[in-house]
Amino acid sequence: MDQSRRVLLKGAGAGGALAAFIAAGVLKPTQVLAAEWNKGAFESKDPEGAMKGLGVSGAADSKEVTIKAPDIAENGAVVPVEVESKVPNTQQISIVIEKNPTPLAASFDFSNGAQPSVAVRLKMGQTSNIKVIAKADGKFYTTSKEVKVTIGGCGG
Amino acid sequence: MKFKLQAAAALFALPLALTALAQQSITDKDAKDATIQEIERYREMLADGNPAELYEARGEELWKTKRGPKNASLEKCDLGLGAGVVKGAYAQMPRYFADVDKVQDLESRLLTCMETLQGYKAEEFTKQPFGSEDNKSDLEALTAYVVTQSKGVTMNAPMKHPKEKEAYEIGKRIFFYRAGPYDFACATCHAENGRRIRLQDLPNLTTHNGAKLGYGTWPAYRVSQGEFRTMQWRMNDCYRQQRFPEPGFGSDTVTALLTYLAATAAGAPYQGPGIKR
């Protein structure tokens, strides 16, 4: 549903159609401001909802999708990860942190020569699997890795 | 993977009576080494991309902007190498400044310049010297700018003036001074090699190598706080964890400690600003 909303908004463009949606109470003005942002997927409280929001179905485990991250993070506030897809025609890579309150962390669309590879730093509330989903030619490929989050410092 | 290997090793090892013990110690050692290795990997991955650069950029702007009651920039500030010389200045601090007749660390010196050149009152900045998201600290940003201009420069705080020598000697004694409800001194955590709190290495700050690693990579961006932190902050928070009362910002006590650390690190290149847990 959220995926279709995004498409709808893109298709509707500016002006009358949007105003009609707002008037009909389908959309709040704030949502229109962030129209491009996949609210449903990002606000989902479980990984399944996030995947659904992204329109992921039938994702296959793939060695062509890789995630580089330390097995153990010294601090959960900043966990560096590098994700990459070697699947030809990869257009999009998404990152889901399964145990975070809102698991979808980011979704990147690549075009015009951008390599399907990105480095980003994530917050992790606790030890969790990080799931990476690549989209290529309408199909989904996935891999995951567990990162342990440790307690650090004097703790006071 | 590792478990399988260990299980296989256990199967083939003889005599059986010893196996359990041997396996136990191997497992412990492996687990420990693997943990340390992964923490090092974590730190490596963070090293490229230090948000301290954002603070540095803001600091440079502040340094060059005309501000304060006297509407002046800090470009004439003398950090010890002459008015306006920033490059390499931090690597030779703390040091004695004749105009105030005392030893100052970078942050105390910045306050002096903000008072004399810009006409600010130091208290405006020392009331809340450590920044947070909704209360950004100009001092932290300025510090980020100045220390970055010493990256790679050999640390060499002068130890010539009697007050510099005295600050070093007093700082050393303060470092070993045990007190408070936990009986801690700085030395409790920072006077032995190869120790850590949780997974955080504790540099032995009484040795050159330790001071090079500890003192020489601060100030730093702290990922756990999402802020750039200075030496004044580092000393302040160590004393908090030491269960001491709070040391005054830019006080002689903190300057003395920093003088002791800087002298111990002298001769090594400054490698900050760092990025830390």
Place this chain on the structure above:
Amino acid sequence: MRTASMMIKTLLPLALMGAVTAYAADQGHDPALERKAIEMMKRDFHDRGIAKVDRINQDALQASCTKYDNNPPHEGPDGLDKLEKEQLAAIKWPADGKFLGDWKAGEKLAQSGRGMTWSDKAGSDNGGNCYNCHQLAPKELSFGTIGPSLYHYGKTRGNTAEIQKYTYGKIFNAKAYNLCTNMPRFGHFGILTEQQIKDLVALLLDPESPVNK
């Protein structure tokens, strides 16, 4: 009793070695400088929250350990023998004669590093800080190494009455057994309550505790 004193004998040299090594730096005692350092600190520190300036004042033990680089002589009014005896005599043993609490509560305490800082509120629960310095349950990968590993503490020593008493005393006041050890005096300074210390003893000695698995 015999076991306890044996324990102390075997533990002491180890602990002492750790405490003394790097400290015996070339401090070169100079009473005038030491006085200046203390005066400077008294001038420069201020009250914040529960951490008052009087914390800068040393008790006899802190003064002796600082003065002698954590290696005081046996004899004399500020010597090891007298001070250790005083610390031991000041231990408040549980009135009910029981030392073993709940290891699960002990594990929680061991994990917490909170307490007694100026950012802690008066009357808030203090932690045991154990993992900051010691390995305990093997599941916790994030442990410090300032103190020795306590993994299998009870398994190797046995859960006897003597060991229980020694362990309680050691947590209550580690300085009674090793004057200048790095370990805080958790009972002596009221950092932990009697029940909390019992819970930590259980974490170390209870055969069901993950420390002994």
Place this chain on the structure above:
Amino acid sequence: MADPMKIRATMQGDTAEIRVLVNHPMETGQRKDAKTGELVPAHFIQTLTATLGDKTVLDSQIGTSVSRNPVFGFKVKGAKAGDKVTITWKDNKGDTRTDETTIA
């Protein structure tokens, strides 16, 4: 107004390596203020786009699980030294910022 980003763009062979440091609190909306005990309202970047010349190369949507003062790294094939890289982010409060650099 939001503080500037730091963008570094260098050529490695025929590929531009771009690294962006962004000044942003990335508040989750679930953190309690230490003093007041009240929840700090969510404040986070939602979209970040990169263009090379006038072509969009990266279109990112991000949520509250991205770290404070975020760092992004990505690669663009076929770029060359002197090309202009432009980065724009927008956050949930409608704040936005654009910075640019040329590939070294």
